[in-house]
Amino acid sequence: MLAFTNADEKQxxxxxxxxxxxxxxxxxxxxxxxHGTVRGDITATVVxxxxxxxxxxxxxxxxxxxxxxxxxxxxxxxxxxFTQARMTGTLTYRTLNITNNTELECKLxxxxxxxxx
Numbered sequence: 001m002l003a004f005t006n007a008d009e010k011q012x013x014x015x016x017x018x019x020x021x022x023x024x025x026x027x028x029x030x031x032x033x034x035h036g037t038v039r040g041d042i043t044a045t046v047v048x049x050x051x052x053x054x055x056x057x058x059x060x061x062x063x064x065x066x067x068x069x070x071x072x073x074x075x076x077x078x079x080x081x082f083t084q085a086r087m088t089g090t091l092t093y094r095t096l097n098i099t100n101n102t103e104l105e106c107k108l109x110x111x112x113x114x115x116x117x
Contacts, residue, residue: 014044018052025057034068041072051084075111 013031020036034053053068
């Protein structure tokens with residue numbers, strides 16, 4: 001069982017475990033880790049889609065770590081795409097890091113915010 005002993009430890013991530021299926025949107029000021037399936041939009045500071053994880057929906061995050069599958073669009077500051085990750089949709093980013101990946105079938109769009117000019 002998870003127990004918190006002080007305020008600093010209450011910064012735990014939201015974890016959707018393997019075998020778990022969620023239908024609906026997720027909003028978090030912290031990290032969301034997906035190891036199961038989410039059908040809905042995710043807004044969080046950090047989104048991690050683990051191997052075996054699958055998201056069908058749109059993501060808005062500062063940092064995306066994609067090891068699993070994403071079907072939908074992602075609006076991110078930094079996208080980290082790893083081996084065996086798969087994505088279909090549109091990835092809009094400021095910084096893009098791809099590691100030995102050949103499974104991207106998405107549109108890539110560099111962000112052009114006012115801050116970038």
